[in-house]
Amino acid sequence: MPLITETDVLVVGAGPAGLSAALCLARLGIRVKIVERRILGEVAGQADGIQSRTVEIWDNLGMGDKLRQLGTTVYQLATYAPNEDQTGIKLANKVLNIPLPSARYPYELILHAKHMEEIMRDALSGVQVHVEQPCGRAISYQAERLAASKIQPYEREKAISDQSLVDHVETIRARYVIACDGAHSWVRQQCGITMEGTSPGLAYGVIDFTPVTDFPTSRAKNILQSPLSGALGYIPKPNNTARLYILLKDPDVIQDLDQSSDKERTRKISQIITNGFLPYDMRVENVTWCNTYKVSQRVASRFSHKGCIFVAGDACHIHSPNAGQGANVSMVDAYNLSWKLAYVMRGWASKAILDTYELERRPYSLELIEFDKVIEKLFRPEGLSPDEFAQLWHRHLLFITGLGLRYKSPLIVSDRFHDTMAGATIGQRFPPVEVIRYMDWTPCNTLDIIGYSMKFKLIVFAGDTTKPAIKQRCVDFIDKLSQTSRLRELVTTSIVLCVKKEESISGFIQLQGNMIDTQIFIDDGINPGRNPGLAHEIFKVSPDMGASALIRPDGHVAMVIPVSSDQVHLIEEYLSSL
Numbered sequence: 001m002p003l004i005t006e007t008d009v010l011v012v013g014a015g016p017a018g019l020s021a022a023l024c025l026a027r028l029g030i031r032v033k034i035v036e037r038r039i040l041g042e043v044a045g046q047a048d049g050i051q052s053r054t055v056e057i058w059d060n061l062g063m064g065d066k067l068r069q070l071g072t073t074v075y076q077l078a079t080y081a082p083n084e085d086q087t088g089i090k091l092a093n094k095v096l097n098i099p100l101p102s103a104r105y106p107y108e109l110i111l112h113a114k115h116m117e118e119i120m121r122d123a124l125s126g127v128q129v130h131v132e133q134p135c136g137r138a139i140s141y142q143a144e145r146l147a148a149s150k151i152q153p154y155e156r157e158k159a160i161s162d163q164s165l166v167d168h169v170e171t172i173r174a175r176y177v178i179a180c181d182g183a184h185s186w187v188r189q190q191c192g193i194t195m196e197g198t199s200p201g202l203a204y205g206v207i208d209f210t211p212v213t214d215f216p217t218s219r220a221k222n223i224l225q226s227p228l229s230g231a232l233g234y235i236p237k238p239n240n241t242a243r244l245y246i247l248l249k250d251p252d253v254i255q256d257l258d259q260s261s262d263k264e265r266t267r268k269i270s271q272i273i274t275n276g277f278l279p280y281d282m283r284v285e286n287v288t289w290c291n292t293y294k295v296s297q298r299v300a301s302r303f304s305h306k307g308c309i310f311v312a313g314d315a316c317h318i319h320s321p322n323a324g325q326g327a328n329v330s331m332v333d334a335y336n337l338s339w340k341l342a343y344v345m346r347g348w349a350s351k352a353i354l355d356t357y358e359l360e361r362r363p364y365s366l367e368l369i370e371f372d373k374v375i376e377k378l379f380r381p382e383g384l385s386p387d388e389f390a391q392l393w394h395r396h397l398l399f400i401t402g403l404g405l406r407y408k409s410p411l412i413v414s415d416r417f418h419d420t421m422a423g424a425t426i427g428q429r430f431p432p433v434e435v436i437r438y439m440d441w442t443p444c445n446t447l448d449i450i451g452y453s454m455k456f457k458l459i460v461f462a463g464d465t466t467k468p469a470i471k472q473r474c475v476d477f478i479d480k481l482s483q484t485s486r487l488r489e490l491v492t493t494s495i496v497l498c499v500k501k502e503e504s505i506s507g508f509i510q511l512q513g514n515m516i517d518t519q520i521f522i523d524d525g526i527n528p529g530r531n532p533g534l535a536h537e538i539f540k541v542s543p544d545m546g547a548s549a550l551i552r553p554d555g556h557v558a559m560v561i562p563v564s565s566d567q568v569h570l571i572e573e574y575l576s577s578l
């Protein structure tokens, strides 16, 4: 008896992209099925570096605490250059890894891919979604029916690796498919989507191990230019372990390592490391993974097919792991796409919104490849010195951390009123700042206030509402918002008053009673060092004028408008245009 199941979204592949997509969709109340061909316990990716923006996203998905609990934080970046007599290395520089005031988490978080996956799977179980694995190696779908029917059929052979189940075929009917099946994506190939780009001809050795060492900065991230072993990248990992990247330039060495047994390869790479750290003692013990790989820099020609199959993660962009981006970017792909799919399925937006996935994510992927080419210079003989690398790293920090990601698409409205809130950039993620919740004086970060849900968030910096005219303007604005049904349905409003917490805000409390989903915050702190009005100052909002930001479910600022009932129609028009 053939098994037929139905779902809203079928996610193919349970690496970082697939698990994130399934989790985001399930959190938004969408029925999702996720299938994976690996057997349980086998790990897919090798990612271990989580960037600042991704940590924020994990917070929103309820996984941030676990991530911080299990991961290692990297606050410092040290660089080493050849010493005078070219017999070893010497410390060149020690700097902060992420010196960014706009970072809520000014560090890179290191956690093994296996543990990242476990955290995501646990979170998925919490929303009653379980990865179905192992599914068959081949997943076929009936492309000709895609455009015609409302619910499209997808077929896969299940558990092909288990001979007793070879004859068992399950058909999954899904309205949408997200292909998160990695760099060699089978789904992408079936859709005729090509990968465009080149292979720069670089190869790396990579090894996970326990360092036994007197190397002084072994708990920092280190970039070494060794006269004996070339460029090395050292990343501290949890439980006093580490990962090391080695550039392999010599084709004979690459071939030799490729053809070596695992044991031989490990021995040879360990020797390169021991030499590379001289005069420090660096012994490689308890190796848990050792491999070589060649870098490609490619982006998919399209990110979707027939408006119902979407490609995410390594399936649509591949590059070197030099800046720890792949898994991060893959998860952000999922974060970008999921709410848009959910909006279409709920009937809150037209299908056109799905086109903005490619419009927003593909240019970013192309930028990533360009950045990869810049950073790769470190690993070329004629390339960057360690100091130049540190400077380059800092110059591109907003990009590396994901905090500078700025979307440009029809979903981002012109910056006509940007000056009224110049501290936030339209198209970028809304920045973090601490305010206090009026009802209990609990300190709250704006990123937590925004959170992750189906709704847009309207953050209203009301200004100094001790002044009657300003208070009245804000009250009128909120009143007008509450009269608009589309707004009530799609938007949660938070008002931040630029007053001292001891100030009476009675007019607003009454207002809150009238309006569902409105929260009141005070631009003040509970610590003596935190001045009233700091958030208005950081966001460059005049306390005499106020300003408000409409924020998308993925945290990016869609538009900024003045606190004026005359301008509420702009939000209404925006929401109607979705």
Ligand SMILES: Cc1cc2nc3c(=O)[nH]c(=O)nc-3n(C[C@H](O)[C@H](O)[C@H](O)COP(=O)(O)OP(=O)(O)OC[C@H]3O[C@@H](n4cnc5c(N)ncnc54)[C@H](O)[C@@H]3O)c2cc1C
Binding pocket: 012, 013, 014, 015, 016, 017, 018, 035, 036, 037, 038, 044, 045, 046, 047, 048, 049, 050, 135, 136, 137, 138, 139, 180, 181, 182, 183, 185, 186, 187, 206, 293, 312, 313, 314, 315, 321, 323, 324, 325, 326, 327, 328, 329, 330
């Ligand atoms: C050495 C190394 C270090 C790295 N370090 C970092 C880092 O520090 N930070 C970072 O962000 N990135 C890093 N990356 C990159 C990162 O690992 C990848 O970008 C990331 O894993 C991509 O996630 P994904 O979900 O798109 O694909 P994958 O992780 O490849 O997952 C795809 C999944 O799909 C499954 N699959 C494939 N075909 C099918 C099918 N037909 N049916 C069902 N399932 C299928 C696969 O089994 C796999 O589980 C590193 C990569 C390497 C190699």
